[in-house]
Amino acid sequence: MYEVERVFNDDNLDLARSVLNQLATPVAVFAWAADEPEPLRFLAGNRGFSELFSRQEPEIDRAISRLSEGMARVIRGMGPDDDTVHTVVVPDETGTGHLRIMLQFAGCAPDHPARVIAEFQRLSDHENDTQNLRSRVRQLQDLADNSTALMYVKNPAGQYTIVNHYFARQFGRTPEEILGKTDHDLFDTTSADVYQENDRRVLESERAEEVEEPFSQIGGLTDPDEDRRWLSIKFPLLDDSGVPYALGAISTDITARKRAESAARQAMHEAERANQSKSLFLSRMSHELRTPLNAVLGFAELLRDPDADLEHQESVHHILEAGRHLLTLVNDVLDISWIESGAPGIEPELVPASVPIHQALEIVRPLAKQHGIEIASDLHGAVGVDIRVDPHRLRQVFFNVLGNAIKFNRPSGAIHVGTKIQGSALRYLVTDTGNGIGPEEIGRLFSPFERLSNADGIEGSGLGLALSRGLIDEMGGRLGVLHTAPGEGTTFYIDIPIAEAGGEAGLLSAVELPDPASxxxxxxxxxxxxxxxxxxxxxxxxxxxxxxxxxxxxxxxxxxxxxxxxxxxxxxxxxxxxxxxxxxxxxxxxxxxxxxxxxxxxxxxxxxxxxxxxxxxxxxxxxxxxxxxxxxxxxxxxxxxxxxxxx
Incomplete structure (x- = not known):
């Protein structure tokens, strides 16, 4: 050892190799610099070392790179004055066996880094098997100890034989205080009975099971948080003959999940109760508001008399107009509330795309004529196209959009209605020649009860477009403004998905009900x-x-x-x-x-x-x-x- 230390401190590598080659076992010398990123640097080795790795000396650095970490870990625990031989067992470079490496500091000169002498020995097959088994056991233990779930093994008598660190930390005990104990030794009787029954069933059936189990504290104390639960996967461990020799289990705390599920169920029940209450309110309000309106409008209609004086006719006309406006407001408010409650009452059916808009146009033409508004339409784009909609609700949307085009038009203005295929949808276009809408007001156009600056003196509640957009959304379509600008009029679009071919469209006439012969x-x-x-x-x-x-x-x-x-x-x-x-x-x-x-x-x-x-x-x-x-x-x-x- 003295000769090796002396020659390396003198940096005479040829002499060092000559000395090393006199040794029968594979030996190498390394320089050690603890502060370097790679503290272990190969200097030289003897013939036995080269033969061990089947490498020439220039390739030795690459050959031992996989060994460096294990060697460095041991060397860090040594000191330059430590002349004790330390041993480390590491996988060799091929990964198929193990090397035993004996490490010892060889001292150092004042101007040289520390030298480490390493003697190598390849383990026998038996030693390798033992080392491999120890490595696998260590890996499994590391895996279990780093898990955030309880992992444990019980023998057929119900005694704990293996527990991971998380198990011990969870219950504030050391593994030694748990091993050899049964559930009845550790937990309250009620919980222990549940654990034991689940274990028995798994061992007898020899099949894995996933079960929910109560949470309990070690010491027999009932956990104050009664909602806490474990989700346990329990499985039998079988010997070579297929007989269970133990029970393994992994238990995860699912308390947060159970609480979230409970909260979701509670929220759903609350939402259902709220919807039921809202539906009941809407039904009651519909009845209470419409019943007096029925009498007002009904008797006003009976008072119509073409032979009456002009004052009488005007009075009846004003009653009817006010009553109808109130009825429209009631309808819109109830419909808005109904949509917001999640129950819009849409009843889709397959209809020809041209029919609902044609029906709406026929109804609003007299109103347009009263205002001196000309309506032109081109519905060729809708010919032969079927859509799946609620025809009553779609006509309601058309009434609202066309009604606005009439009310907000200029005197002697015009409205153009067109249709065209837009991708997989049919687009209805309604263009008016009104004053248009400023960009600062577009965002408020579809908000309930919003009245724009150009609506002064025009009758309305500000609900029509908000309701229309909600209805179109429920039918899978879109309603929006394609173009508008002050002085340029406004174009609204209504996109409705085209129904797949092969359906049978309903035959709608201009009136929903059969026209009586007499x-x-x-x-x-x-x-x-x-x-x-x-x-x-x-x-x-x-x-x-x-x-x-x-x-x-x-x-x-x-x-x-x-x-x-x-x-x-x-x-x-x-x-x-x-x-x-x-x-x-x-x-x-x-x-x-x-x-x-x-x-x-x-x-x-x-x-x-x-x-x-x-x-x-x-x-x-x-x-x-x-x-x-x-x-x-x-x-x-x-x-x-x-x-x-x-x-």
């Missing part, structure tokens, strides 16, 4: 109305009287109405839903259960205009559903159709 069939008809509001009974009597209905009988309660229908066997029943004794829904059900009465058409005449209620009654077999305030012409068409079906 109202003369009503002269011989018998009609029973079930209505508990006296003023509405009186209104209906006068309206039907003008239609020429031959026989009308009224009932103020559900029970009285059912008895009246049984005795008269009428052609049509007009049924209100909100009755004093039983609901109109139950009246409809009783009439349908009676074979003698089940084929009598029942027309619902109600102030409840919520889409859910309309859909419900139609699905229950109502012949038609007409909301109050009703249009006398529509009611007449329904009655004629019902009588024709009955006859």
């Amino acid at each position: 109202a003369e069939v009503l002269v011989e008809a018998t009609v029973v109305q079930i209505e508990d509001t006296v003023v509405n009974q009186l209104l209906l009597q006068r309206v039907l009287g003008r239609m020429g209905v031959g026989r009308l009988r009224s009932a103020s309660s559900g029970a009285e109405g059912i008895a009246l229908v049984r005795s008269l066997l009428p052609d049509v029943v007009l049924l209100d839903l909100n009755l004093k004794d039983i609901s109109g829904v139950e009246v409809l059900a009783q009439l349908q259960r009676d074979e003698a009465l089940s084929d009598i058409p029942v027309v619902i005449l109600s102030a409840d205009a919520t889409p859910a209620r309309i859909s419900e009654l139609q699905s229950r077999g109502a012949f038609a559903y007409l909301t109050k305030p009703f249009d006398p012409g529509t009611l007449q068409a329904i009655l004629v159709s019902a009588v024709q079906v009955r006859s």
Whole structure:
């Protein structure tokens, strides 16, 4: 050793190699500089060292690079004055075996870094197997100890034989305090019974299971947080003959997940209750607001008299205009609320794309004519195209957009309506020649109750476009402004997805209801109305009287109405839903259960205009559903159709 130290301190490498080659075992000398990024630098080795690695000396640096980290770790624990031999076992460069390396400082001269002598020995196959087994065990232990889940093994008697560090830290114990104990030694009886039963089932079935288990504290104390839970994966460990010799398990704390699930369920229930309350409120408000409006508009219509003086006619006209405006406002407010509650009542069906816009145009043309507005349309782009929409709701959107184009147009202005294919959608375009909208106001255009600066003196609530956008969104389309500028008018677009080919489009006429051949069939008809509001009974009597209905009988309660229908066997029943004794829904059900009465058409005449209620009654077999305030012409068409079906 002295000769090796002396020659290396003198930097005589040839002499050093000569000395090293006299040694029978593989030996190498390294320079050690602890402050360097790579502190271990190879200097020289003997023939045995070169033969060990099957390398020439210039290639030795690369050959031992994989050994350096393990060697350096041991050397850092030594000192230059330490003459003790330290041993480290590391994988060799091939990764198939192990080398035992004995390391010793050889001292150093004042002007030279420390020298380290390393003697190498390849382990035998048996030693390699042992070392490999130790490495695998160490790797598995490191894996388990760095896990953030409980990992443990129990023998068939239920005693813990292996626990990871997380297990011990979780319960504030050392592994030694846990090993050899059973669940009943550690935890409260209730929890231990659950753990033991799950273990028994897994060992007997010899199949892995995933189970939720209660959280418990070591020491038999019940955890104060009763919501805490473990999700445990338990599996049998089988010997070579397939017999379970132990149970392994991994347990994860799922308390946060369970609390999140519970909070989500609670939030969902709260949302459902809120929606139910809102739906009930909307239904009630619809009934309470429309019922008096029905009487106001109905009797105002009856007061129309072309032979009356001009003042009388103007008064009736103002009543009707104000009433209709109020009805529109009620409708829009209820629809906005309905959309916001998540239940817009959209009932899509396949329809020809040109029909809803054509129907809307036919209805608004008289209004445009009154304002001196000319409407031009080109619907060729919609010919042969089908869309899946709620036709009633889409017409409502067209009414709003066309109505705005009329109200905000200039005197003697014009409106152009067109259609064209836009990708996978059909685009409806409505262009007016009005004053346009400033860029600073575009953002408020679709906000509820917002009135723009150019709306002064123009009747409206500011709800129409907000409602229209909500309805179009629900039908999978888009509504927006394509172009507008002060003095240049405005172009709105409505994009509706084109339906896939192969469907059967509904055949819509200009009017949704069948056009009666003649109202003369009503002269011989018998009609029973079930209505508990006296003023509405009186209104209906006068309206039907003008239609020429031959026989009308009224009932103020559900029970009285059912008895009246049984005795008269009428052609049509007009049924209100909100009755004093039983609901109109139950009246409809009783009439349908009676074979003698089940084929009598029942027309619902109600102030409840919520889409859910309309859909419900139609699905229950109502012949038609007409909301109050009703249009006398529509009611007449329904009655004629019902009588024709009955006859």
